[in-house]
Amino acid sequence: MTSPISRGFHRRNRPAAGDGSKIPPGQYLTRDFPVLSAGPTPHTRLPDWTFSIRRGGQTLRSWSWPEFQALPAESVTVDIHCVTRWSKLGTAWRGVPIGAVLDQVEHDAQYVLAFSDGGYTTNLPVKDLTGGQAWLAFDYDGQPLAPEHGGPARLLVPHLYFWKSAKWVRGLELLDHDQPGFWESYGYHNYGDPWREQRYAGD
Amino acid sequence: MARTAVRGRLTWQVATVASVAAETDSVRTIRLEVPGWPGHRAGQHLDVRLTAEDGYSAERSYSVAAADGEPVAITVERLDDGEVSPYLTEELRSGDQLEVRGPIGNWFTWSTADGGPLLLVAGGSGVVPLRAILRHRLRSGSDVPVRLLYSSRTLADVIYRSELDQPADGAQVSYTLTRSQPPGWTGFSGRVDEAMLAKVAWQASENPLAFVCGPTRFVETVAELLVARDYPAARVKTERFGGA
Amino acid sequence: MELDGNAIGGLLRDVFGTEMTDAEATCGTCGAIGPVAETVVYLRAPGTVVRCRHCTSLLMVISHIRGLNCVDLGGLGALDVNQSQ
Numbered sequence: 042m043t044s045p046i047s048r049g050f051h052r053r054n055r056p057a058a059g060d061g062s063k064i065p066p067g068q069y070l071t072r073d074f075p076v077l078s079a080g081p082t083p084h085t086r087l088p089d090w091t092f093s094i095r096r097g098g099q100t101l102r103s104w105s106w107p108e109f110q111a112l113p114a115e116s117v118t119v120d121i122h123c124v125t126r127w128s129k130l131g132t133a134w135r136g137v138p139i140g141a142v143l144d145q146v147e148h149d150a151q152y153v154l155a156f157s158d159g160g161y162t163t164n165l166p167v168k169d170l171t172g173g174q175a176w177l178a179f180d181y182d183g184q185p186l187a188p189e190h191g192g193p194a195r196l197l198v199p200h201l202y203f204w205k206s207a208k209w210v211r212g213l214e215l216l217d218h219d220q221p222g223f224w225e226s227y228g229y230h231n232y233g234d235p236w237r238e239q240r241y242a243g244d
Numbered sequence: 245m246a247r248t249a250v251r252g253r254l255t256w257q258v259a260t261v262a263s264v265a266a267e268t269d270s271v272r273t274i275r276l277e278v279p280g281w282p283g284h285r286a287g288q289h290l291d292v293r294l295t296a297e298d299g300y301s302a303e304r305s306y307s308v309a310a311a312d313g314e315p316v317a318i319t320v321e322r323l324d325d326g327e328v329s330p331y332l333t334e335e336l337r338s339g340d341q342l343e344v345r346g347p348i349g350n351w352f353t354w355s356t357a358d359g360g361p362l363l364l365v366a367g368g369s370g371v372v373p374l375r376a377i378l379r380h381r382l383r384s385g386s387d388v389p390v391r392l393l394y395s396s397r398t399l400a401d402v403i404y405r406s407e408l409d410q411p412a413d414g415a416q417v418s419y420t421l422t423r424s425q426p427p428g429w430t431g432f433s434g435r436v437d438e439a440m441l442a443k444v445a446w447q448a449s450e451n452p453l454a455f456v457c458g459p460t461r462f463v464e465t466v467a468e469l470l471v472a473r474d475y476p477a478a479r480v481k482t483e484r485f486g487g488a
Numbered sequence: 489m490e491l492d493g494n495a496i497g498g499l500l501r502d503v504f505g506t507e508m509t510d511a512e513a514t515c516g517t518c519g520a521i522g523p524v525a526e527t528v529v530y531l532r533a534p535g536t537v538v539r540c541r542h543c544t545s546l547l548m549v550i551s552h553i554r555g556l557n558c559v560d561l562g563g564l565g566a567l568d569v570n571q572s573q
Contacts, residue, residue: 043342044301045258047294052302053327069300073325079537080542081490125534159544204534227535228551233507240556241553254501291498305495348497350570351510351525460490482526484492 064120065235075127076189079223083188083209084160092177093212094146101146101215106193109177112137112209117176119199121206122235133183136176136199143171143213150215154222155196158209163222164231165198165205167215174200176236177210202233202240256293256343257281262315263338267403270322271369272333273309278316278344284308285482286380287353287373287455290318290346294328297454304328305455307372307457307483308347311379316344319403321369350465351453352455354380360388360453361446365459365466366401367395370485374457375404382412391416393444395436397423435463448474453481460484489531490515496536499550500524503557506569516565517545524567 052069059083059157064070093103104112116135154164169175179186186192192209198205204224225231230239238244262275284290288308295301306318318479322333336342354362356376362381364374371394381390392411396402398421408417420432420440432440446452454475464483470480493500493509500508509525520542527547531538535558546557546563561567 044293044295044343046297047331047342048340050294050302050331051296052300061531066294076489077533078490079533079535081528084539123534125532161351210258224534224551227549227555229534253505254498289497290492305498330507345498348501348507348527349509350507351523352494391552477522482492483494486489486491 044237064130065122066238067240068122068235071127071129073127074132074190075123075125077123077125078189078208080159082091085158085193085209085211087193091211092142092194093214094142094148095212096150096184096215101148103212104142109137109194110179113141114179115176117197118198121199121203122237124202124204124229124233124240128235133181134176134178136178136194136197137170137206138173139175139177139196139213140171140173142177143167144216148215150217152216152219154214154216154220155207155210156212156214157207158211161207161209161223163196163205163207164216164220164225165201166219166232169198169201170213174198188232200234202230202235204229205233254345254348256345258341261336261338261340261342261420262335264336267319268401270333270401271319272322272336273317273319274332274336274343275315275317280320281316282347284310284314284316285312285349285353285355285377288347288349289373290344291311292328293320293343293345294331295343302328305348309372310378311376311383313383314379316384319369319372328479334483335407338367340472341440352457352481354453354455356381356384356386356388356456358453361450361451362388362390363454363459363470364390364392365454365456365470366392367436367462368401369403370398370456370458370462370483370484372457373380373483375454377455378408378412378415381415382462388412389414389446391444391446393418393419393420393432393436393440395420395458397421397424399426399429407439426479434471436466438469438472441466441473444468445473445475448476451479453479455481455483457483458485460486491529491531493527493529493538494530495529496538496550497525499536499557503550503559504569506561508569510570512566512568512570513547513564514566514568515540515543515545515547518543519565 087106176197179194195235196207259276259278309319326365514538528539538548549560
């Protein structure tokens, strides 16, 4: 049975017709910034916060918040695409390019597993994190990143579905072999390119 | 009345809107005709699904506002930043159709056999399933003592006010208004706290059964306060709605 | 949005074929026991995530993939359905 159409119902906050921006297949535009989470919002205090690069159980390099803030940061405006089908254009962030962080350790890893407060993880190829494709973002829309949106710092990897932009990120585990993170373990696509609509494993 | 089915997958059914009635400026009670509705118990809810012309669909859960045996109805509060509630409260008209699934729930429910004394604590639209419990208690002629403590922002936000202002025998209703109170207000003011519960809640020694419903933070605060008054956690039933 | 197990009553009817809000869940991590109705639920996460109220460990993860509910119950130590319905 096909569902009856609910007379007059439509999704919220549709931008005006004629908005010719190109968005990935199966997505719709929103002006909201939905908060989606798999667990309680952590509230790590800045004096306790560190970001680490780890490999095989060892911490190769770690930054405290002041050390992290001293790294070269840049302002970027990007479009973001959530696997739950909303896309938000022109989001403004400030963050440290991940290449700048990875450059500070000697490694030959091909993959990383990003890990966050609260236990969330997501995996990415190293080559998707370098070359101006990814940041450790700490400001959104001119303000310090709010905890509900992943503050104090989150990954920002706009060319992939936004579940890869791990909130509350605390480090990167360097891997020789790719390993699925949280949603990747529960049936979501291992890579997650929105332009090829890679939502689920097997897409 | 046939016993509410709890086995088997629920299918989505097409419901027709019988009426939409204003409770407050932002709250509507929507009566539904659902062919083959198996009946419901006080405290249960149903899921609503809306489908737009482009195929976009949204689902939400709403507590049944009616007692066992009464026609199915839900009470919906319009959330300013909502997607479904503005549609249900402002656009929906008699004769419109939507899909429902239910009734759902076997924990946050009350039947007369569950006994009491009952303590019902409502935050905002959390009053909806508790009102169903009160109506069921009345319709079934139960003499279980019940007290409702109902927190709202202002008097104008109180849902079902005329009904609650005339509680049945053995039922007591207390209001607390958190944002503003009218001149001459003799009810409570401010958020539900230890002092207020000390005045309203049954003693733990009376073996009360509590139902707490409303926004997540409200429910957690109240449930914690009741447990601190020695209510066993298993006798404090909670249902959290979204929001603060 | 942080809700409780009542909010997924319909989804769980779909998954299990019976009412589950009053099923007794045992956390596989801390051993806490309580009704599914009182678990902590995160909706639309992209999947549905159910956590233990006492220790926040994962109890269930339900992904909605190509029209199917993909259910992982690995975090549960036990799940006892109320038979006396």
